[in-house]
Amino acid sequence: MASVTALRSRRRLPVLGRRGAFRLHASALVALLAASSAPTPVYALYQAAWHFSAMTLTVVFSAYVLALLVALLTAGTLSDHLGRRPVLAGALLAEAVAMAVSAAAQGVPELIAGRILQGLATGVATSAAGAALLDFEAPDRPGRAAVANGIMPVAGMALGVLASTALVQYAPAPTRTVYLLLLVLFIAQAAAVRLTPETARTESGTWRPVRLLRFLQLLRPTITVAPASRPGLALAAPGIVAAWALGGFYSSLGPSLARLIAPHAAHATGGLVFFTLTAAAGLAGRAARALPARTVSLAGAALLIPGALLTLAAPHLHSLLALFAGTALAGAGFGGVTQGALRLLLRPAAPGERAGTLATYYALSYLAMSIPVVLAGLLTNLYGLQTSVALYGATVVALTLTGLIRAAHLPRKA
Structure with a gap:
């Protein structure tokens, strides 16, 4: 018996420590969001x-965003029940398959199919990885996980746009190279996840046939917010909606706006618009770590107004400088809103409520990102890009002002 135990021990995979596991899950969030924004500079090539x-x-x-919403609403809490490790590893492998589909795309239908699969995988993976960051947070550094959940996604979006812009400019086969590089990265991360300890209190036997009904019940669309996090959500929701609506605008129509202002500028200019937004968001989120979460969230929302x-x-000014300055201000506001909101939501949540609360945050965010972008595309077709930009910006400003006025009347402890 002792020899069998020793053999099993030798066969057991090595386990990363707390610090290594934290870094791995942070890198997974970066990679997932880098993959979400990487196609932005490539869209101009697809259009041509x-x-x-x-x-x-x-x-x-929006195909990506809506698929992500479906995953968040149906599978966002899976890692709370089935374990962080199997859920995240499986989602990262699905993400790798999505990269392969996108790399092989020969037309819009295949591109949409790849983005749908990517959205489903990202929805499952982000809630699991974000919750794992909280599980692996060092006890002597409280709040680090909430900050990482706020900074890593926008840092990933910035990195994705920057790397993809460089590949479009200098690499061969720019519509394939970025996806193939991400494919390799996701496979490596899925393998590395197996080296981490399991932190969720899983339901034993969930995958057995007798547990099939319970598993299907887990996939019912649900909105889950930890009761202690609900006051924070009430405070931050308008800012979250306004910030992510602006993020969707810069991601999808930012390159077109840059071409409208400077038709002869390099292709890289369009991708740099969204990079400016996400880089400013990451820097602002990092700079605001020591400030109270409520202050950061409301100050970020206020910055969205001059940015828009x-x-x-x-x-109207025919100025790329004005475009990039406005984008930087909006990005700083985006970073403040997201970092402040995540701290308000995640700090009070119990371990078994983390993935569900994060999934709800992401669902609200991506819903705010997708619906306005579809409407903006329709308005652009009907009335032109300038009219669409004007209506979009005015709506974001009105929503932000409404949220700030409402926040002033909420209890101070919210």
Whole structure:
């Protein structure tokens, strides 16, 4: 018996320590969000090759977001029940398959199929990885996981746009190279997840046939927010909606706006618009770590207003400088809103409520990102890009002002 135990011990995979596991899950969030934004600079190449409209572009963009929403609402809590490790590893492998589909795309239908699969995988993976960051947070560094959950996604989006922009400019086969590199990364991360300890209190036997009904019940669409986190959500929700609506605008229509202002600028200019947004968001989120979460969230929402107004003015001024300045302000606001909101939501949540609360946050965020972008694409087709930008910006400003006024009347402890 002792020899069998020793053999099993030798066969057991090595386990990463707390610090290594934390870094691995942070890198997974970066990679997942890098993959979400990487196609942004490539869209111009797709449009030139396949001759589709701005409306088609927003449909491609929204296919990913809507698939992600479905995953968040149905499978966002899976890692709370089945374990962080199997759920995240499986989702990362699915993400790798999505990269393969996108790399092989020969037209819009295949591109949409790849983005749908990517959205489903990302929805499952982000909630699991984000919850794992909280599980592996060092006891002597409280709050680090909430900060990482706020910074790593926007840092990933910035890195994805920057790397993809460089590949579009300099690499061969730019519509394939970025996806193939991400494919290799996701496979490596899925393998590395097996080296981490399991932190969720799993339901034993969930995968057995007798547990099939319970598993299907877990996949019912649900909105789960930890009771202690609900006051924070009430405070931050308007800012979250406004920030992610602006993020969707810069991601999908930012390159088109740059071309409208400077038709002869390099292709890289369009991708740098979204990079500016996400880089400013990451820097602002990092700089605000020591400030109270409520202050960070509300200050970030306030910054969205001048950012949107300056972006609105850029086409009339025919100024790329105004566009990038407005984008940087909006990005700083985006970073403040997301970091403050996540701290308000995640700190009070119990371990078994973390993945569900994160899934709800992401569902609200991506819903706010997708619906306005589809409407903006439709308005662009009907009335032109400048009119669409004006209506979009005015709506974001009105929503932000409403949220700030409402927040002033909420209890101070919210």
